[in-house]
Amino acid sequence: MYLVPKRLFGAAILLAGLAQGASAASVNISIDTFGMTNLSGAQAAYATYLTGTRANVVEDFESFTPWGGLVGTDNPVETNAGTFKAISASNGGPGGSSVNGGSGLEIRADNGVGNSPDGTLWGRQNSTDGGENWLDSNDLTSMVWTIGASTGFGRFDSLAFMLGDVGDIKGTQFSIKVEAAGYSTTLASIPRQPNGNINFVRILFDDFVHGAKVTLTSNLNDGFGIDDVTVARVAPVPLPGAGLLLMGGLAGFGVFRRRRAPV
Secondary structure (H helix, E strand, O other), rough: OOOOOOOHHHHHHHHHHHHHHHHOOOOOEEEEEEEEOOOHHHHHHHHHHHHHHHEEEEEEEEEEEOOOOOOOOOOOOOEEOOEEEEEEEOOOOOOOOOOHOOOOEEEOOOOOOOOOOOOOOOOOOOOOOOOOOOEEOOOOOOOEEOOOHOOOOOEEEEEEEEEOOOOOOOOOEEEHHHHOOOOOEEEEEEEEOOOEEEEEEEEEEEEEEEEEEEEEEEOOOOOEEEEEEEEEEEEOOOOOHHEEEEEEEHHHHHHHHHHHOOO
């Protein structure tokens, strides 16, 4: 029988508690908002985000042919960063800015900053530096983004994307729902805001995951766009000083046991 000093026993209990706490994984959703004419500010925030990642897959939709009045996008939309699928509205179908019958998501390129076909200011726009396209909700209720093994990316711990023109009509409730194995469903919302605002959304998981689902919902068929969709691995977080001390204590516990071993 070996007697363990109280200090080392306490350290072992604390270590077990930390390990148990670490198993309760969580998701953090951060949203930065920029005015419709401050696209450069949103792009700068996105560039800063990219510098903090070790690997990433970005879908900017520039390789797709946008809606031109004749041919529409398939639904679901298969991309490098996962699959996007529309969920039709239950309150009367798509709104006034839908195209191609409002039957699914559409790649659009008709920037709405004073440039929409009818000359009005409808707010949605590309956010890629030098680009033209984005994926439009086409005034449908929800857009579901699924990231899985089919992306070929492997494990990831961060997602990011630009949202354009959400929540700009009275009564709109816009929500972001994140689901992943081993995590509780996480919800965030964007309150009503001015026409054409740009929202830079970042989703960070406590640990690496192999897949996730992000559901974007606008309850009033208030159309929105998504662009610069990113699946990434963020830089590793250094072990805190307290953790290093705890590991040192555990190592000391091993040495103590070896010294007390019988001959």
